[in-house]
Amino acid sequence: MASLPIVSFAQNESNSSIPLDHFYAKPRHGTNAIRRVLRNFHVGAFTGVGRTFFNNKLDGFGIYQAPNSTPELTTNSTAVRFTNWVNNAGSDISAPGNFVVAAPGTAGLGFSGQALNIPLGGTLHYEFKRYRIGGGYSYELMSIGTLHSKILSDKISDMTPSSPTGFIRKYWGMLGVSFYRWNNYLFTGDLQVGSYKLKTNYNTAQVAGSTTFFNLGVTIERNLSEYFKIYARPAYEIKSYDLAVPGSGQSIHYNINALYAQVGFTYSIPELPRCFLRDCHVQINHAHGNKEYRSRRHPIYKKQNPGYGENDPTLLKYKGRNKNKLNPY
Numbered sequence: 001m002a003s004l005p006i007v008s009f010a011q012n013e014s015n016s017s018i019p020l021d022h023f024y025a026k027p028r029h030g031t032n033a034i035r036r037v038l039r040n041f042h043v044g045a046f047t048g049v050g051r052t053f054f055n056n057k058l059d060g061f062g063i064y065q066a067p068n069s070t071p072e073l074t075t076n077s078t079a080v081r082f083t084n085w086v087n088n089a090g091s092d093i094s095a096p097g098n099f100v101v102a103a104p105g106t107a108g109l110g111f112s113g114q115a116l117n118i119p120l121g122g123t124l125h126y127e128f129k130r131y132r133i134g135g136g137y138s139y140e141l142m143s144i145g146t147l148h149s150k151i152l153s154d155k156i157s158d159m160t161p162s163s164p165t166g167f168i169r170k171y172w173g174m175l176g177v178s179f180y181r182w183n184n185y186l187f188t189g190d191l192q193v194g195s196y197k198l199k200t201n202y203n204t205a206q207v208a209g210s211t212t213f214f215n216l217g218v219t220i221e222r223n224l225s226e227y228f229k230i231y232a233r234p235a236y237e238i239k240s241y242d243l244a245v246p247g248s249g250q251s252i253h254y255n256i257n258a259l260y261a262q263v264g265f266t267y268s269i270p271e272l273p274r275c276f277l278r279d280c281h282v283q284i285n286h287a288h289g290n291k292e293y294r295s296r297r298h299p300i301y302k303k304q305n306p307g308y309g310e311n312d313p314t315l316l317k318y319k320g321r322n323k324n325k326l327n328p329y
Helices: 033-038 320-324
Strands: 041-057 062-065 072-074 080-083 090-093 099-102 111-128 131-149 165-182 185-199 212-223 228-238 240-245 250-267 286-288 291-293
Touching: 041 131, 041 228, 111 165, 111 250, 131 185, 165 212, 212 250
Parallel strands: none
Antiparallel strands: 041 111, 041 250, 062 072, 062 099, 072 080, 080 090, 111 131, 131 165, 165 185, 185 212, 212 228, 228 250, 240 250, 286 291
């Protein structure tokens, strides 16, 4: 049986009468290694409100005060009194007419009160899978309120520092893990550990002890776009300081734990460059030639899906003053 010749129908692209590159797109590229790394970094800013809880124990001290005056501290010698013993302790000679309310070493002697905090800071973190690592820096306004005696409150007056308002400087490192998603909201638990410094209204030469703080919170995020997020973060912070009282040889230990409610935003650098054509109305990630771009129709604060795009559900002609026009165009 005669065999039929095998004819090859393979066609050389260079000899083709129809240019195949009209039908087969070349591999697209739109990102580089730097953008792929930077897209996982998120820079942000935040503010909020907090409440600091002052609490001390005046072991080894007594209270010495004149009627209707601010309480002062004494040791075993009532000839010297110590003033402004919250943030800038001083000493003075006792004046006639003062009297001792609580002798040094009185059980349970101490004061407690609250302060208002308003933080303003910035953050930077790197996200990978469910985890994130980063840090931050903040300046925080703190206004110390009135401190109340824990015992003998009918005899011991309230204490108000002479300079109640000042600033706290903080910087910290952070570790977090995302653990739950509900609709458009992502919940992430995080721990901040860092250093703080009491400034302006504190005599820093008198402040001793640990300046480390621990801040545990839950960040609740919502994406407004692929690169822009807003968040709220309730948190509890643990910190303390010791104030050396000059001339007494003793220090006062203060616990100043705090509750915070913070709000802020984060932004990450887009992986794809923005489309260079001003008149391009494509809403999805798309290509011009063999290079890929992101849409220029969406601002960073607008909700979008980069896979298929989302327009605002309300047309411009039905918005604002246009909705009252018979012919908005």
